[in-house]
Amino acid sequence: MQPIILSTWSFGRVANAAGWPVLESNGTGIDAVEAACCAVELDLKVNSVGVGGVPDRSGRVSLDSCVMLSPSRCGGVAFVRRFAHPVSIARRVMEDTQHVLLVGDGADDFAESQGFTPTDLLTESAEQRWRDMMSGQRSIEMTANREERTSEGDEPRHDSPHDTVGVLALDAAGTLAGACSTSGWPCKLPGRVGDSPIIGHGLYVDPNVGAAVATGHGELVMGTCSTFLAVELMRRGASPLDALTDALQRIADSYDLSDDAQVGMITLRPTGQWACAALRAGYRTAVRDAEQDDLVEPQRVILT
Numbered sequence: 001m002q003p004i005i006l007s008t009w010s011f012g013r014v015a016n017a018a019g020w021p022v023l024e025s026n027g028t029g030i031d032a033v034e035a036a037c038c039a040v041e042l043d044l045k046v047n048s049v050g051v052g053g054v055p056d057r058s059g060r061v062s063l064d065s066c067v068m069l070s071p072s073r074c075g076g077v078a079f080v081r082r083f084a085h086p087v088s089i090a091r092r093v094m095e096d097t098q099h100v101l102l103v104g105d106g107a108d109d110f111a112e113s114q115g116f117t118p119t120d121l122l123t124e125s126a127e128q129r130w131r132d133m134m135s136g137q138r139s140i141e142m143t144a145n146r147e148e149r150t151s152e153g154d155e156p157r158h159d160s161p162h163d164t165v166g167v168l169a170l171d172a173a174g175t176l177a178g179a180c181s182t183s184g185w186p187c188k189l190p191g192r193v194g195d196s197p198i199i200g201h202g203l204y205v206d207p208n209v210g211a212a213v214a215t216g217h218g219e220l221v222m223g224t225c226s227t228f229l230a231v232e233l234m235r236r237g238a239s240p241l242d243a244l245t246d247a248l249q250r251i252a253d254s255y256d257l258s259d260d261a262q263v264g265m266i267t268l269r270p271t272g273q274w275a276c277a278a279l280r281a282g283y284r285t286a287v288r289d290a291e292q293d294d295l296v297e298p299q300r301v302i303l304t
Contacts, residue, residue: 001174004289005032006266006274008166008215011046012286013295014039015167020288029169029177030069030091037065037087037181040165044123049165051084052123053183055130058190061121064197065090065181066101068205074100076197077107084119087181090197100199121183133187164196166203166213168268176270178205178213185218194218200228209235210270212243216263216279224250230267240267240275241299248279248302257303264298279303 003023007015019036023029041050041063048054055061065086066076075094078101080086089111093102102110112118164182171177180196180203195201195218202218204227205211212230214221221227226247233243244265251263257279264283268274276285277300284295 001170001172002272002290003170003172004268004272004274004287005036005167005169006268006276007036007286008164008213008264008266008283010284010286010295011040011043011165012167013293014043014046015165016286016288016293019167019169023169023171024290026172028173029171029175030067032169032171033067033167033177033179034087034091036167036169037165037179038085041085041087041181044125046165047126047129048163048183048186049181050183051119051121052126053121054126054133054186055122056184056188056190056192057134059127059130060190061126061183062190063121063181063183064193065179066197066199066203067091067094067177067179068199068203068211069094069175069177070205070207074199074205076101076199077111078103078193078197079191080107080111081121082108082118083111083116084121085116087179089114089116090179101197103193130187163218164202164215166215166266168211168213168266168274170268170270170272174270176205176207176211176268178203178211180213195221198222200225202227204228204231206231206235207270210240210267212247212265212267214263214265216283217261220251220255220261220263224254226251226263226265230265234267234269240269240273241277243267244275244277245300245302248277252279252302275299277301
């Protein structure tokens with residue numbers, strides 16, 4: 001089996017750069033997706049994941065994440081406030097507990113009991129962005145999850161909320177793995193949790209069928225269980241791209257969408273066949289395997 005790793009948004013190249021060496025050296029998919037998310041969680045240029053994420057309306061940063069190998073092997077954490085790597089805590093929930101999801105103080109206390117090192121998640125730049133938004137200089141409401149380029153061919157600017165880093169990997173043994181990590185909606189109401197740490201919403205993996213991951217406006221994904229739906233459609237015979245098309249069309253049909261509503265999704269099968277699609281143009285997928293290290297435009301856009 002030829003390994004591959006797929007990550008959401010342009011900063012997915014940072015994720016892939018960390019995860020690909022694991023796959024290239026015949027490591028496991030779960031190690032690769034964890035390494036990928038950890039890299040973005042520490043990337044201060046990304047203001048929607050990990051350290052440097054924009055705080056909630058109270059001025060505090062909270063992080064969400066999940067990992068998944070199968071319906072019986074998955075774990076997540078939400079509203080983590082004292083630790084930089086929620087993806088690693090989520091993996092520990094999967095491997096060392098009988099639970100699937102830990103939240104709030106319980107998630108932080110669990111991380112501390114497992115030996116994770118507390119970290120100050122709030123950076124000066126994120127705090128300033130929060131002050132600007134709260135003072136009305138920037139809209140508190142969700143802005144377009146679209147990658148902005150200064151000119152044709154330039155790398156996108158990370159000055160609008162791009163939400164979750166979602167990662168799917170297939171290792172040399174043919175094992176699928178997935179992970180999500182996010183700091184969520186900037187200036188969200190304290191306690192808000194989106195799709196990213198919830199199995200079947202931000203991420204779903206069935207080892208015999210395929211995997212799907214979503215990014216963008218989490219509430220849209222949550223209302224339609226989009227990743228579970230995409231995998232179920234593949235189970236019933238849909239191609240990865242057709243499954244994404246139907247899942248995203250379900251979102252479009254279920255909501256009165258604002259002009260800036262955006263969801264991007266990736267699917268990956270155990271055969272290595274994959275697809276990416278989005279509600280609107282502006283989303284890109286980072287792809288890395290033995291032959292390429294590229295950013296790819298959506299293979300299908302629902303709203304044009």
